[in-house]
Amino acid sequence: MTDFSTSPNPTASFNEALSFQKIFEAQNNPILVLSPSLKILGCTEAYLNETLLTREQLLGKSVFDAFPDNPEAGESLSSVKLRASLQQVLASKQAHQMEVTRYDIPDPNHSASFIERYWSILNTPILDERGEVLYILNEATNVTEAEKSKKNLLESEEREKVALAEVEQQRLRLERLFAQAPAAMAVLEGPNLEFKEINDAYQQLFPGRKLLGLALFEALSELKGQPIEEIVQHVITTGETFEGKEILIPVARYKDQPVEDIYWNFIYQALYDAQGKINGMFIFALDVTPFVEARQQVEKSAEDLKALNLELEARVERRTQEVQKAQADAERQRQRFERLFMDAPTAICILAGPELVYELVNPVYAGLFPDRELLGKPILEALPEIGHNKAYETFSEVYRTGITHEEPELLIPFTSPHGFLEDRYFRYIQQARTNEEGIVDGVLVFAIEVTEQVAARKAVEENANNLRLITDSLPVLIGYLDRSRVYRFTNKAYEAWFPIKSEDLLGRRVQDVVGEKAYNNTKGYMDRALAGERLSFEATMPYREDFVKHIKTDYVPDVRGGEVLGFYTLVTDVTDQVEARLKIESSAQQASAIAVELAAANEDLRLANLDLADANQQLTHTNKDLDNFIYTASHDLKAPISNIEMLLRELQVELPKESLEGNEVKVIIKMMQNSIDRFKKTIASLTEITKLQKDHDRAAQTVNLKDVVQEVQLDMQQIIASHSAQIEADLRDDAMVSFSEKNLRSVVYNLLSNAIKYRHLDRNPVVRISCQPEDDYVVLVVQDNGLGINGKQQKKLFTMFSRFHDHVEGSGVGLYMVKRILDNAEGKIEVESTVGEGSTFKVFLKRAQ
Template structure:
């Protein structure tokens, strides 16, 4: 909200001053420290997220709240000094507020779940106090999860809770209930048994008793309409059955038996009245539970589907309409031409539950208001009366309009993401845990001569070929085990050998790896350039050994190498900068909601990571060029202790993060006649490597020491890290050579250290053992 002409030439802190109303703000100090750090170190610095309010141009003295992601990048002159800073900033206020809203939504969800749990506990208490025997079995094993005292009293000497039905009561396996209960679970059809003889033992290891039962097996469903268990209502009617048979056998005792039966009927009548009162109480409590439920619930009574109960959540969907006591089509007449009347008729007549997902309906939220398309996911469950006949329908409804619209937006964003990934000259894909491609960009068509549509659902072996798959399968296995993998190798694809830089990023969902993202760059030109450079170095060394008089020719070859590196690093900067700018411009065009998607964010981070590594390689080539073009640094008297302390201070965050113990013992080596910049580069590279390549099972310890040894000043850096094998030590100081891929690096640090020491007439030695640690010895000439 500024004009270019009004801010050019002014200090950034004058144009954007501190908001005096934001008492906790440290925005200007954060930005100032970032700029000062870039000037001091010559390295880019990023503030990922911070609040920095800006003045409102239309209201003097008023500030607008903003959150930013800022990157400060130095522009370095040929003398190594920072002359400008490229200041890039992105407004992320909407993202920050979206995260805050998400946290608030999660809190509301947590409260709703707690309320639902409270209602569940209340219902369990009601069932526990019920006079009828009640039990709940879960899963296909019919495990006792809930039972009330009345049920437990039927088997006073047996353990039931937590045991499968046929483990707790094994004598039931060969009886009729075995087939009955499996049929209820598999079909969902309720079974009602009357006076069924089921011999069981009331006490464990006791003889079976012939017991007659009245019982009901009713299926339990989850939210998706799937049967998850069985609800049992049971009554021991042995006494009643024996009494009735006794009446039939003993006519002479009929009068007396009738009297006893009348007394018993009277008692039962009293019990029935109590049970009816209790049932009415439970019905009222159940209605109260429905009214307090966080989901939309209503009960439609009779064949005309009259609203008998409407809870507040359901009524809130239609805030301006009167529903209770009206038939459905009278309350919502716009449903008459929809599929809803036929669905309700089917549920009412067939007595079968109906589940719908994301069904669009044209409805008016207010009486006489405009119709709008509302998406619903709902369940229609028939309600049965005491005779088992359907007399109403229980409705559980969820409005999912927002979810459907979000999904459509995501699908649109996915199409835009496809356009972005298809425009990049790298392979981008996603493979599931069966190693089958579920996403691939258009680059696959030029690499493997097949359409993207033909790549999908094929395995990696089928796409890349046997030879290339054999080289990649170990890395794929590590990615599917949850490890992020980065490697560079030559891949023998069917179309020819390509040198590739590959990143595999695992897709972890709920603690399990569902697949992995793959980002593959063709680095054949860079590798071939590096190999050519290595060949030229080897040829130069062989020539130096055989032809001592060819020094002038060797110097010319080195100059050619320097020019090659300089040209390569210079010519590669423009393409990678163009790719980076193209990616950032595309990200600006993408909608914010698509950037919040996990898959989009992961692929973008992979692209940025690949660009960053490419830029770092170019930067390393530039540093090597500087080193080789200017190998005669001005000598000065340098304090060894001061240089070591400054390097330790620069690495303070890494040291603190890794818990590394640093010991400095420079002894009598107070000063040295050496280039301060070069000495600092040597100490920094050796000390940072000792920390980065620490042993994961040890507390990292690094010792920096110094002593006078003959004609040299010996600086020694010793660690207890991963160590280096004897075969690897021979190639340790080769350009771009790395032996560990689990940490970032370009493979030029030790190469530059050796070049500095060689140029100064010194030498460097290394002693190392895998798993024990390493010692680097740098010999600096005293004269």
């Protein structure tokens, strides 16, 4: 950027230029320095931060080579606008402010990809003494967020306009429906049930009375004291709809006139405000007095019927006309209810005939299947997936028997618009529709999709299962007792102490399980825990005559809303430590130093148990926070276990040589070291599961399966050679899968390493790897000639901490993690195995689109 050729002191000029360069690069604004030939000579750190590039990627390059156009931007070429501005600056030798321009930058993490960016660009010339352009400063301000906000605001305003127009159209439609309906309708609101709206048909029932603005029992005062008053009160109190048929309600059609005996068919339905509280009532009424009176006349004696036969024929004619009119009215009402169905917030459809053809589908129901045409099609043609599902069986049963069927939660897999089969859950009611003769001619369906609720519940159940797996893996007795001192939860560790399954302990009293002697040793502590006190104590527990344990116990009260509902118990076996301490205390005087060290070790163990108790309490109360529990268990336990191991080594150094050579001391030290090793293995396994929990949501990408297998073979080259293993790979070059590359490497590595690890001792391991397409999957097949697995073991193969061979080191979490990785990526794994011959694993990976 600086020419030093004319400087009398080149070194000083160089240092000065270097200082100015550092000052320039430290500027807060993103600035490029361009030559007149538009090559990049310098840039600020702010510019590098905004463009996600390094100085080495920019300096010396043409600005258009460093920032190519995004071919998918969908706008006029950004580089053309920039070039025009720079040319204008070179020609006019004046600064030029460009309008806000979209100019996407290369994505450093994805080749041939771009990141959307909007810039406010100011191009400023720097002139030499002769007025010629020496440099151009390109200052680019990132205004992406502001531009995106403007775009989102405009789109939101457009959606709001469309929604308001639709709402207004629906409102006008409902007003016309209400006003023109042939049946009498009225809306009453407020605590006194004032007439807020009535249609013409309702006013014609009472042509001589004022109704609007008056309370129901003020406008129609003669209704007070009649049974109708109790009916109204029941509807607005309970919200239950009341339907009356041919009910006699004496009422006057004109004010201050005698009441008339009028028979009514009516529906009273509660209305709700925005808070869901009842604030009124909707009335749908028909005056059926002429029909009732006609029927009463017909029911007179047979002699009267004969005498009035001629008159009856005339009445029949009139009745025919009335029936025809009533049928027309009914058709209009049917259309009105159809419109109500269409506007209902619940998914509703009507299926007609034995083939269950879609006759009516409201928008909410159509929204469940936005990519499908429903109206006029049989349900099996529109939704072929239900052909072998219980849903179609119940449709047929309802149509055949007329009995309503309700399904609270049914799994119905449907093919998505992308061609994938998706599990969807529905709650629905199937109700028969009958014609005038009472014969079933269709099925009415009310449906709600509950897929998200089911997924949430299953996630909770999975967390509960994971909680059970983790607590069962800990070498600590973990339980929960309620106020009656009855077991409500126990982990698998109980089975090693008591001859009963852990699940069979639930519902049993603690004294019936541990025995009266052991119970009496801890009863006082239980009383204190149920009083709300948190305790930590040691006790000797004579569970049985031949089974006495020294325990370290923590009681953690379960306090909710100020009330103790029970308490958690964490029992650690410290028999080895106590017996060791007792033996050391009874030895010679030099063992006093050992006793001090053991006391410190026991104190560290007590602190470790307290940490474990806190972690378990948090896990018990919040099984949604499973990851946090695993993290606490795998990290907080490392320090105390390491301390115990260090103290044990110090103890071995401090002990006299003659004491170390004693058989009893050797046995005690070996027992303590074995306990530490078991704890460390458990912590290591929990750490692996923590990594799996953190990595399970890695984004899928298109991965070449053959490349990944070859890379894993190279990583395992030393293991393969050391075991004289033979790998036979037959993979297609175009086997592309949609998967996290890191997770796929983990899956392949686990399968190959297991094939070599569990080799048959009488032959060298041979592993055959192949792949084949199957539906939407690419199936990776890994076949070995190893030890094999029997049928009973195969059922537990993918569970946590499952191990079937003790001659090989392992934690039993490898295949568990493989299955979890595949489940999270919508894949699956299958195994076929014969003992003594070998195993074949099939891994189903989603095929890349």
